[in-house]
Amino acid sequence: xxxxxxxxxxxxxxxxxxxxxxxxxxxxxxxxxxxxxxxxxxxxxxxxxxxxxxxxxxxxxxxxxxxxxxxxxxxxxxxxxxxxxxxxxxxxxxxxxxxxxxxxxxxxxxxxxxxxxxxxxxxxxxxxxxxxxxxxxxxxxxxxxxxxxxxxxxxxxxxxxxxxxxxxxxxxxxxxxxxxxxxxxxxxxxxxxxxxxxxxxxxxxxxxxxxxxxxxxxxxxxxxxxxxxxxxxxxxxxxxxxxxxxx
Numbered sequence: 001x002x003x004x005x006x007x008x009x010x011x012x013x014x015x016x017x018x019x020x021x022x023x024x025x026x027x028x029x030x031x032x033x034x035x036x037x038x039x040x041x042x043x044x045x046x047x048x049x050x051x052x053x054x055x056x057x058x059x060x061x062x063x064x065x066x067x068x069x070x071x072x073x074x075x076x077x078x079x080x081x082x083x084x085x086x087x088x089x090x091x092x093x094x095x096x097x098x099x100x101x102x103x104x105x106x107x108x109x110x111x112x113x114x115x116x117x118x119x120x121x122x123x124x125x126x127x128x129x130x131x132x133x134x135x136x137x138x139x140x141x142x143x144x145x146x147x148x149x150x151x152x153x154x155x156x157x158x159x160x161x162x163x164x165x166x167x168x169x170x171x172x173x174x175x176x177x178x179x180x181x182x183x184x185x186x187x188x189x190x191x192x193x194x195x196x197x198x199x200x201x202x203x204x205x206x207x208x209x210x211x212x213x214x215x216x217x218x219x220x221x222x223x224x225x226x227x228x229x230x231x232x233x234x235x236x237x238x239x240x241x242x243x244x245x246x247x
Contacts, residue, residue, distance in 0.1 A: 015219075115194050137173060
């Protein structure tokens with residue numbers, strides 16, 4: 001079946017040019033990028049913190065106690081690890097859509113709050129659970145000899161973790177972290193459940209006004225695809241830089 005170019009022009013004008021409807025996509029893209037960026041920051045903060053707690057517990061909970069101070073620290077670490085496990089179980093075991101709606105309609109249901117802020121919190125908390133396991137696997141993959149090397153240089157546990165272990169862990173899990181960023185970007189498309197006008201919602205608004213679904217929805221899909229391709233290329237570039245730095 002041949003494409004009717006005149007009909008395509010008419011549909012393009014109706015969906016994007018008439019009444020400046022393309023603005024819905026532009027504004028929606030800005031919202032999507034903003035939510036993704038800040039949710040990623042929240043997710044990294046939560047994820048790295050939980051990863052350090054869980055990795056530290058995994059590496060130290062079998063060691064014998066060396067005095068009351070060590071006992072108290074190990075007890076606090078066990079409690080923190082317990083709550084981290086609850087967080088991971090709940091967040092990874094429930095749909096992100098439901099989490100978003102609970103945060104907006106239940107937790108912040110009685111207050112007037114910016115929908116973008118709610119989305120950032122919801123997606124950041126959700127992403128943090130997956131980032132935590134990714135980073136923890138990276139930390140556990142670093143040889144224990146690296147800890148001993150750090151201590152031989154006079155570093156404490158925190159300094160060793162920050163300057164020696166985490167850089168190697170991030171290098172090891174860079175592809176997985178890049179994939180999580182891509183997943184996070186695409187997950188923001190459910191923001192319409194709380195009436196946040198993101199990219200997908202912008203396309204849906206155009207569809208609702210023109211009763212034409214093909215062009216606005218494919219335009220949104222194309223924009224997502226371009227962003228994902230850019231992110232994938234960026235991750236590959238970082239991997240290449242990381243490998244070259246080792247030589």
